[in-house]
Amino acid sequence: MVNKLNKDTIFERKQCKLTKNDGWSKENPPTTKEGKITFTDLGGYINITDRFQDPTSGKERLILENEYGNTVIRDADILTPMKLPSLMGYGFTINTRYIHELCYALQLMRESLPMATLYSGSGVINTKDGLVINTNYIEYHPSIPQNTQILCDGKYDLEPKGSYTQWLLMYDAEVKGHLMLEMAVTMGVSALVTSYLNKIDLIEFGGTIYSLTGHSSSGKTTAAMLAVSVGGAPTKGTSTLFRSWNTTRNGLEGFINENYGILVAFDELSTATFPDTTGLLYSIAEGQGRQRANVHGEAKETKTWSTSLVSTSEYSIFSHSAKNDGLYVRTIELNDVFTHSADNADNIKLGVRQNYGHVLPLIGSFLLNHENTVRTFFEEEQQWFKHALSNEKEKTGQRMFNRYAVFVTSARILSSVTNRSVLLDEMREYLLNYHNETIAERSLADKAIELIVQFVAQYRNKFSDDGRLSNMLEGFGLIELKDDHIQVKIIAKVFKDMLNNNQFQDSNNVIEALKEKGYMDSDRDRQTTKRSVKDAQGKSRSIVFYHLKLDKELAPIFGLSSNTETFTPPKFDNNTNPDLLNNFIKQAKEKEASDDLEL
Template sequence: MADKDMIAFDFSKLTEEMLLRSDEPYAYIYSLRHDEFYQEQELYAMSEYVRKKFGFRRFMTMYRSYESSMKLVHARIVGMTEFHGQPLQMSLIGWVADDAGVYRETNYGREYACKHPIMPVERIRNIDTGSEKIRLAYRLPGAGWSTQLVVDKSVIASPQQIIKLADYGVSVTTETARPLIAFLQDVEAHNYELIPTIMSASRMGWVNGQFLPYDAEIMFDGEASFKALYDSIGSEGDYEEWLTVVRDARRAHPAVRAVLATSFASVLIEPLGILPSFTHIWSTESATGKTVIAMLGASIWGDPDGGRYMQTFNTTEVASEKTCAFLNSMPLVMDELQVSNSKQFNVYKIAQGVGRARGTKDGGIEKTSSWRLTCITTGESPLVSSSDGAGAVARVVDIEIDGVVFDVDSGQRITGVIRQNYGHAGKKFVQAVKDVGLEELKERYAERLSDVRKNLDVQDKQIMTAAALLVADEIADEFIFQDDMGRLGMNDLAPYLKTREQVSIEQRAYDLLIDWIASNANKFSDDYPYERYGVIEGNVVYIIRKIFNEIMQNEGFTHQSVASAMAKKDMIIVNHASDHRRNDIGKRINGHLCRCIALRVDNEEDIVWL
């Protein structure tokens, strides 16, 4: 319907000169474009009037040419967004953006990009990958600008992707997808400096020389499943209250000092170039304070409650990898090993610091995740067993709690404080590491390595772990605790570090076999009338290979690895005459030639029945 205030054109003033030399009549018709019905009425009326009065039959053609030229002019006109209550006012070229929506004039008529206000209001750049996302603000009928959506930039560059915004209420169809892409791309390009860019991160810790989240204002840009963990990182309450309680707890037991040092040491793993390690606190008794100790370690970085910074073992292997990748340089703290399915938590894989390569839907390969951190775990049993590989055993400092470290009352007092006051020390420690500097940090680490190697007979990877914990404790005491009575000493760690023999798979398998032979002594005797397991001659025990393989498999060892490791240490007799050295040899038992593992026994008294 025509606007009542619109001034109608006086047809009687029309002249042939005006039709041929002026744009006045054509401009009048074009000015009616916002009311298409009235415009068509006036266009037809004027066309008929000049045809009858002047015999001018080209008015329609002349007007269409004028209309096309004006649309090209409008396409180059700079305007502004005119949305009511808009977060930003942005410049436009060729677009109209008001409360009626977003559209532009084309040679084929008005083309809508969206039937409601919409605009990009924030650019989000991942500090780690450099990838960008865009925050779209849009206002639906009856709603305000609170409706916002963060999407990958690729979404607003693809018609197939952008129509998925319809699931979130955006007015977009297959027909308007391309115009909406054009509008969003144009408005961002013309307002690049106006649209704020904020940095984001999908992992914490050391990223491109910065330690996140302390060194930069960032927003979380990771998987939704890690939002709670991300939110748990940060400070709350009073630092001095936390310090008083933790300084006192630090004096209580070597396990507390070791866990606090492990938590701080996570920051050192990457700059020192060493692999992840575990400190595992365990006890078969309940109410010994294991969980309280783990919470103390977690409180350095954030909210120590379970389900917040502290995680549980009730997870999958993939989830464990992704959690490590997210924490990156911050410690992984996990409580209650006994709720875990052992197949879902692989110590060795986590200690390697690299996730498994996985395929993508389009046939490619996902970026392999990695991490450099320490792990604090608790449970009712050791984290690794005698059958685990040497690589896993060497990465774990198993600390058994003998007795009660924190009883119920002291545990409640400690957790009551650290649940309200936490997260300050982590930031202070990171700054302390920077103040110390990389060169001095490496010098301190080298000194501790030398000290441990000289004074303790332990496996090399255990030496590296111990040295890192000692350096971390040293820096923490210097810059945070300032309490010599609570320092972690080499003697605190010594009872829990493993020797080379304890770590080696062949020695652990040997100890197992000696016990097994003693408990099955009759089955190695020539007088035994039933199934034989082998034969003993002097200090060599010949174990039928099939039986040996079954024992190893039942105990969780890989029989090939054990036999190979034993052969290298000359613990078994091998067949050197063969072109391909075998780890088993032929031996006649009850007149039958059998393939056997020929185990050398260090001391014949190890075989009790002899």
């Protein structure tokens, strides 16, 4: 028997008591008039810290803590004599002799707790009561009543380390005033801002892929560490925000699952084990993993997220992906030098390893408590980029406006929260230059035309200068210099094989893009042109081809030159009928053009 009256009490009700040092006990009244109060040890320290309803299953669940501070989450029926002893495998001490009394004591404690709701994920989470932002703590939207209990279960270790003051000292000394480094910090902020703007329906996308490329000493890894340090640990680990590309697709999707605005970084794309990144990049940008089935053939719950990602590599993230517009408008790829010296890089790395995770909670609080200001920032930046890029006619280019606006909005929020000036004008100009320099890369038609020119030049001997369609039966097509363009007729199968072999996934999209920009003609209501010609044996055969129009300036590449000699009509002697001869020549040219000329 142990007297526990003098211990600090965590919970006490109906003779049952929980203290930190001695665990659970039950008070027994004296059995005789002269008897003394005694205590029965029911078990060790078992504290129910939270009680919540699982929004998916509707079940009531409990969070139980042992004397070492470790926690487990179990259904409420764990508090039955049959199931409670299973907790011993997780470091809980249970006196099975008094199992019924211990279960009753824990049920009393459970009843004293308010019912909360548990949501899974980190970042911006939409609950039934309103928006919350889960970083290292949960920030509530002002509209949520103060007595509302909301729990969030996130997989990342977002506990801050060091101090915010020390992080700011590093920022002032090494980052402030250097455009590429300020943009790196803005990337870390933009992940949460993008997810938030998506949740309040100002934008349709939930994240952006930031690809940092350059040689090994350009500071791209340092920039990535700096970016993720606003939210959490910039070092590689199981629950940190910095990872290697050397993982499986399933592993990567699992890592970013239920991430709703916490920037994560993947270092060195060259270590990736998957040869084609197309599907993965689409999944990352769209926020949804592949549909999978369990061993019984039933569909598993699809992984979802809404966040941004930083990738580092010495080569472009598009090098091993399909040539599709969709990937280019979901990505901002920066090929630049980020750090300005070796000391600068070392100081940043040391600073963010020792101090991280302090900025993002402040950003979250600003988003939820200053919604009108955030909306104003975004709408102003949106209008600025629309005006600055008013000459942009490409749909793919126009789809980038909101991504630029979100980025600069994030920089303005960073400036407001840290009380530091940020190079906003320089960021806008940098993004404008980036847009103009990469416009051809975002245009599917321009990428296709570049390939077509290379293909025709490489296989020039397969394209006949002779305009007769029958020559297409033995080669790839025809080529001819016209007054204002170069006409290329290419066999349909050859054209589609060329696209497939060069990672253009959907030829129909390419064809529509070429038509839209005036690079392709076809028969009415068809993508192709179809004609009937006679082969060497005189048999009629159908050929299907694409009719392309290329820039006349490309003529030297294909060995084409215009015939500048003036045509001189033949002289006729008195015995020749000129009208009959001219008519014969006219008919011959018409038959030759239609491939009906027979010898």
